[in-house]
Amino acid sequence: MESKNGFKGGIVFYEADLGARTIREAEIENKMEQALQNKEFIVHYQPKYDLNTEKVAGAEALVRWNSDKGLIMPGEFIDLFERNGFVLKLDLYVFEVVCADIRKWLDEGRKVLPIAVNVSRLHLLDTDFVSEYGALISKYRVPPELLELELTENMPMASEDFLVEVFNNIARLGVSLAIDDFGSGYSSLNILHTMPFDTLKIDQMFFQNKTGSERGRRIIETVVLMAQKLGITVVAEGVETKEQVAFLKAIGCNMVQGFYFAKPMPSYEFEHLLSWEIL
Secondary structure, three states: OOOOOHHHHHHHHHHHHHHHHHHHHHHHHHHHHHHHHOOOEEEEEEEEEEOOOOOEEEEEEEEEEEEOOEEEOHHHOHHHHHHHOOHHHHHHHHHHHHHHHHHHHHHOOOOOOOEEEEOOHHHHHOOOHHHHHHHHHHHOOOOHHHEEEEEEOOOOOOOHHHHHHHHHHHHHOOOEEEEEEEOOOOOHHHHHHHOOOOEEEEOHHHOOOOOOOHHHHHHHHHHHHHHHHHOOEEEEEOOOOHHHHHHHHHOOOOEEEOOOOOOOEEHHHHHHHHHHHHO
16 A cells, blocks of 8 residues: 555554454454353453442442453453444343352352342333333342442443433332443433432543542542432442542542452452451
8 A cells, every 4th residue: 555655654554453453343343242141241340449448338239241262351342242232132141150159149048238230221112021020020039239330430422311211111120220430422411300319420521630630629529429419329430549539538438449449350269358347
């Protein structure tokens, strides 16, 4: 191709990157259905810590793809699955794995804490969504208070009345509702006003290089104070430093999640972590 000068060379490199990504996405799409059947998608748990006690208070279930070529992280496939709709099947699969794990822990007499499961906004437009999730809760006889569904604040294009009804139906299952990546969109306050959320997760962008920023600190303080007045639990995610932990504790944040405390881990490691906390 023409690449004699920097400008045209840049086009060549861009096209090459785009072509490689297109090929990679086609490869993933060709394998995703079989991978689901083969149970190649696995669930890791990232603990959430109570800031007052600094003990594990729950966890978030995160999906990984254990392919024949190694572990594939969600950043490589989740956006694609959102675009092609496969995320609907994957989310349901992950939810069932979590329900099965909770049932196993209960049967073994283990300490069981609430588990948060990510749910794509596409589910909100699926009329079978609530009944399918409810059926799995019943199948595995999981106490609904041990489950939390996390949705991002970027809601699908639908009427407010429709979305409120969907959220009320979810709440009737008895599970908790969390709004993930709060502050990353443009409708945060309206969502808190109209939707029955129990937990608010502060987007990690507020912590990246901002603990020393007065503006960033004031934003986080305001969000936490507002949530307290609404009776909403606040979880800060992406926490990586001792300074962030100290600041969040000082302003009354309830829980934290991030590499400072623990990375996502397989279920057996999570079980081991909880066993040690009991001792």
